[in-house]
Amino acid sequence: MSLSCNDAQPCSLTRFLIEEQRAGHIEPDLRLLIEVVARACKRISIAVGKGALGGVLGEAGLPGAASMNVQGEAQKKLDVIANDVLMEANAWGGHLAGLASEEMDHSQPIPDEFPRGRYLLLFDPLDGSSNIDVNVSVGTIFSVLPYAKQGQDPVDADYLQPGTAQLAAGYCVYGPQTTLVLTVGHGTHAFTLDREVGSFVLTTRNIRIPEQTAEFAVNMSNQRHWQPPMQAYVGDLLAGKTGPRGKDFNMRWVASMVADVHRIMTRGGIFSYPLDAKNEAKGGKLRLMYEANPMAFLVEQAGGAATTGRQRMLEVRPADLHQRVPVFLGSKGEVEEAGRYHREHDATAG
Numbered sequence: 001m002s003l004s005c006n007d008a009q010p011c012s013l014t015r016f017l018i019e020e021q022r023a024g025h026i027e028p029d030l031r032l033l034i035e036v037v038a039r040a041c042k043r044i045s046i047a048v049g050k051g052a053l054g055g056v057l058g059e060a061g062l063p064g065a066a067s068m069n070v071q072g073e074a075q076k077k078l079d080v081i082a083n084d085v086l087m088e089a090n091a092w093g094g095h096l097a098g099l100a101s102e103e104m105d106h107s108q109p110i111p112d113e114f115p116r117g118r119y120l121l122l123f124d125p126l127d128g129s130s131n132i133d134v135n136v137s138v139g140t141i142f143s144v145l146p147y148a149k150q151g152q153d154p155v156d157a158d159y160l161q162p163g164t165a166q167l168a169a170g171y172c173v174y175g176p177q178t179t180l181v182l183t184v185g186h187g188t189h190a191f192t193l194d195r196e197v198g199s200f201v202l203t204t205r206n207i208r209i210p211e212q213t214a215e216f217a218v219n220m221s222n223q224r225h226w227q228p229p230m231q232a233y234v235g236d237l238l239a240g241k242t243g244p245r246g247k248d249f250n251m252r253w254v255a256s257m258v259a260d261v262h263r264i265m266t267r268g269g270i271f272s273y274p275l276d277a278k279n280e281a282k283g284g285k286l287r288l289m290y291e292a293n294p295m296a297f298l299v300e301q302a303g304g305a306a307t308t309g310r311q312r313m314l315e316v317r318p319a320d321l322h323q324r325v326p327v328f329l330g331s332k333g334e335v336e337e338a339g340r341y342h343r344e345h346d347a348t349a350g
């Protein structure tokens with residue numbers, strides 16, 4: 001029996017990963033690590049799907065005393081559940097040296113009593129938390145980095161590798177369908193969860209993001225806080241056909257990065273969360289290690305581009321585990337266009 005995926009043979013994630021291993025694209029233990037993460041995503045998908053019936057909606061913590069994460073944000077029950085699922089699944093997995101989560105102050109080495117591996121896993125366990133209680137798509141984002149110091153506990157500094165060092169990245173969107181989108185550095189591929197069978201099935205091999213687009217995603221309510229190049233860029237998008245861009249643009253904003261990026265993976269577009277007067281002191285809103293870098297890797301592997309507006313995202317040198325950055329990603333032509341507004345502004349501002 002042939003193990004290779006073909007049109008007649010739906011390809012499970014397991015089978016796909018074995019093929020990637022045979023092609024020399026991934027090590028066997030990275031394959032197994034991705035399987036563990038995918039299993040955890042299935043469990044999170046089930047928890048998300050239960051909603052009010054499962055008692056998983058609402059804030060974590062006691063009434064009147066919301067539990068806060070390291071980012072100073074109130075945690076939802078599902079933020080905590082998703083974090084626990086990923087932690088527990090991976091502690092036992094045997095493929096990791098340590099983990100870091102958007103929800104935890106510091107990275108955690110795999111305890112001594114468990115087998116240790118050669119990878120570091122970083123994740124945003126539940127992205128789009130503000131959408132949990134209103135039954136709108138949320139997701140999980142993850143990134144895998146190498147760890148070479150065998151026999152030593154990894155510390156936060158070991159995670160501060162640029163996005164170009166990522167060995168794998170992915171997200172799982174919990175929407176009308178649960179879809180896992182994955183790269184191991186050889187294209188970006190989508191797997192849809194067959195809920196009856198309980199396995200992820202390859203549904204799009206080699207996603208290609210259209211280079212040009214007429215759709216942008218940004219939280220327009222922040223417009224008055226933006227810096228001049230962003231004001232100028234979006235001003236020209238809004239001017240439409242009669243403006244300098246010469247075409248009308250549509251706008252979408254789900255407020256779950258995973259869902260917004262998934263739309264861009266499907267039909268193109270540009271997603272941006274720029275610097276503004278509210279987030280400037282923190283460096284931006286979105287997190288480099290848990291959100292921007294894995295998404296940038298996935299988007300580049302799908303033929304798109306990802307920048308801070310001024311620099312390729314994957315080349316940013318991280319200084320802090322919870323570092324925040326401005327984000328522009330999606331259709332290559334449009335991301336370059338946004339970068340041009342920043343360059344021209346910086347040149348004239350001296």
Ligand SMILES: O=P(O)(O)OC[C@H]1O[C@](O)(COP(=O)(O)O)[C@@H](O)[C@@H]1O
Pocket residue numbers: 073102124126127128129130219255256257258
């Ligand atoms: O509240 P805003 O400004 O619309 O921001 C939404 C953005 O914040 C995020 O929800 C941040 O992610 P978390 O829910 O993981 O904190 C992104 O998913 C989304 O793009």
Ligand SMILES: [Mg+2]
Pocket residue numbers: 124126127128257291
């Ligand atoms: Mg997030």
Ligand SMILES: [Mg+2]
Pocket residue numbers: 079102124125126127128129
């Ligand atoms: Mg989150």
